[in-house]
Amino acid sequence: MRVSTTGLIQSAIDQMLRQQGELAKTRDSLASGQRYTRAAENPGAVATAARLDSVLSQLGQYRANGETALSRLTLEEGALDTAGDILQRMRELVVQGNNATASGEARSAIATEMRALEDELLSVANAQDGRGRYLFAGLSDAGLPFSRSAGGQVSYGGDGGERQVNIGQGRSVADGDSGDAVFMRVPSGNGLFQVTADPANQGGATLKSAQPDGSGAYSSQRFDIEFVGGGYQVLDEGGAVVQAAAEYEPGSVIEFGGVSVSFSGTPAAGDNFSLDPLRRQSVFDLAGAAVNALSLDDAAQRGTGLYNALEGLDAALGHINEIRGTVGARMNAIERSDSINEGSELEIARSLSGLRDVDMAEAIGRLTQQATTLEAAQAAFARVQNLSLFDFLR
Template sequence: MRVSTSELQQSSINTVLDQQSNLLQIQNQLGTGRRILSPSDDPSGATQALNLDKAVKTSEQYQRNNEQAELRLRLEDTVLGETSNVVNRIRELTVQGANASQNQESRQAIAAEMRERVDELQDLANTDDGRGEYLFSGYKTDVEPFVREGEGVQYRGDQGQRDTQVGPSRRIDSSHSGYETFMDIPTGNGDFQVSVNEDNEGRARLANEEVIDDSVDFNGPYEILFEEDADGDMQFEVVDGDGDPVLDENGDPVAGPYQDGAPIEFDGRSVTFEGEPEDGDSFSVDSAPRQSLFQTVDNLIEAFDSRADDGADRAKLETEIYEALENMDAALGSLNLTRAETGARLNALESELRANEAARLDLETELSRVEDLNYAEAISRFQQQQAGLQAAQQSYAQIQNLSLFNYI
C-alpha cells in the first residue's frame, strides 16, 4: 500500500483536530457541570432527562397551585372569623334590645348600629384575594357577589366552588360559594318555624319551639288558633292547611285550654307560648325556610324600628327577636361548619405540599444522576485527552518534516 506524503500529513491533522474536539467537549462538560450537552451525547439519557425535567416542572407548578389555594383558604378563614365576630355583635345588640327596659327610641338607636354591622357583613362577603378575584362569587370571580338592590342584599355570583390541581391525582376546593355561606342558611330550629300573625292583639309570644320526635315527618303547614269559649276561658286548637283539626296519636284533636308556658305538642313537635293571647289571635307553623344572613338582620332592624311599646306590638317584637336569635345561631353554626371545612382543606394542602416536596426531591435526584457530570471521572478524561492532544501535536511536528526532498 502506498501512502503519499500529503495523505500522511492530512491524517495527522485530522487526528489533532479530533483530539481538540474531544478536549473541547470535556471542557464544556466541566464548565456546565452536565454530562449530556446535546441529545447525540446520550440519546437514551437525553430522553430520560427531558422527561424527568418535565416532571420536576410539573411538580413545581403543583406547589405554586398549592400556595395560591392556601392563600385563598387562609384569607377565607380570616373573613369567616371576622363575619362570626360581627354576627355575635349583632346577637349581643339583639339581646340588649330585648331587655324590658328598652323603649322604641332606644331600640331605634340599636337598629342604627345594626345597619352599620350589616354593611360590614356585606363588605366582608365581598372580599377579594388581592388579585381582583372575589372569594365568594363562585366561578364568577370577577363579579362582585353581594349588592344591595331595593330593600335587600342580592347574590350575583353562582354556586360553584373553585378547585385547584395540587397533585398528580389530587384536586382540592379552594373556595366556598357565597350562596351557601351567606344566603342558604336554615331558619328557626332547622326543622320548622313559628311566625306571629300581624293582626294579633294579645300579649302571647313565642317562648320555645323544638322537635321532640324526629322520626315523625312534619306535615305542615299548621295554624295555632286561640279562641274564647262561652265561659270566657281561652282555648287553643291546631289546624292544618285546610283548616281541619290536627289529631294526636290517639286520634283526638290537638286542642284544649290554653296555659301560659305549657307546651302544645303535635306531629312530633312542641311549641310553647308565654303571655295571654286575645280571642282570634293565631300563629303559623311551617317548614323552616332557608334565608340569607342579611335578610335575618334586615328583618330584625325593621322590627326594632317599627314596633311600638304597647302590649301587642311588644309581644310581636319578642316573637321576632326569638326567631332572629335562632336564625343567628343557625348562621353561626353554618359559618363554623364552613370554617371547619376550610381547616380540613388547609390540612389536606399541607399534606399534599409535603408529598409534592418529597416527590420533587426524588425527581431532581434522579435527574442529577442522569445528566450531571462526574467531575472526578471528567477531570481524569480531560487530563488523558490533553496528553493525547500533546502527543498528536508532537507526532504531527515530526511527520510534517518527513519528505524525500529533505534527503536530496
C-alpha cells in the same frame, strides 16, 4: 522495497483528530455542567431527562396553583371570621333588645347599631383578593357580587360556581365559596321549621321554644296553632284539626307532628301562630327581621320576632362556622399536597442530576489525561513528519 509514510501520517492525523474531539467534548461538558451536550451521545438518558423535566414542570405548576388558592382561602377565612364577629354582635344586641326592661329609646339605639353592622357585613361579602377579584362572587368574580336596592333589599349578582384548582396528581380543591352559599342560603329557625305570630294577635303570648321533639316525625308540613276559648287546636295545611285541647296553661308544652312548642304569656281567643317548614334566607334578611322586630310596639309580637331573630342568627353563626371548617380543611389539603409535591421535586431533581450533571472531579481528571495524550501524539507526529527515508534505513 519502497517504504511509504503516507499511511502512517494519515493514521496519526486521524488519531489526533479523535483525541481533539474527545478533549473538546470534555471541555464543553465542564463549561455547561452537562454530562451530554448532544442527544446523540446518549439518546435514552436524554429522553428520560426530558420526561422528568416535564414532570418537574407540572409539579411546579401544582405548587403555584396551591399557593394562589391558599392565598384566596386565607383571605376568605379572615372574611368569614369577621362575618362571624358581626353576627355574634348582632346576637348580643338582639338579646339586649329582648330584655323586658329595654326602653323604646334603647331598642331604637340597638336597631341603629344593627343597621350599621348590616352595612359592615355587606362590605365583608364584597371583599376582594390582592388582584381585585371578588372572594364571594363564584366564577363571576370580576363584578360586584352584592348590592342593595333603593328599598334596602340586598341581592346577589354572582353565580353559584366554584373554581376547582389542581394541586396534585388527581387532587384538586375549590379556591373559594360562592356568596350565594355563604350569605344567601342560611337555614331558618332551628333548621327544620320556624314559628311566627299572626300580626293580628291581641294576646300576650310570646314564643318561648320551638324544637323538634326528637322523634324525627316532622315531615316538612305547615301547621297553625289557634287559641280558642281557654284552649287551643292545631290544624294542618288542609285545615284539618290534628290536635286539640280544651285547656291551655301558659308555658305548657304543645306537642304534635314531631315538634314541641311552648309559649310564655297568655294568648287571647283567636290568636294564631303558624309553623312553616325550613326555608333558607340571607344573613341580611335575618338582620332586617331583627331590626323590624325591635321596632314593634306590641311586646308579644316583638318577643316572638326577636326569638326567631335569635334562632336565625344562631343558625347563621353555625352556617358560617361550618363553611370556615371546610375552608380550613381545604387549606390543610393544599399544605399536605405541597409537601408531597416538594418531596417529589427533590427526588426528581436528584434523578436529573444523576442523568444530566457532569461529575466535575472525574471530568477534570479526564480532561488532563486527554490533553496530555494529545500533546504526546502531536509531539510524536512532529518528529515523524521531519524524518527522511534515510532516517528509516538507519
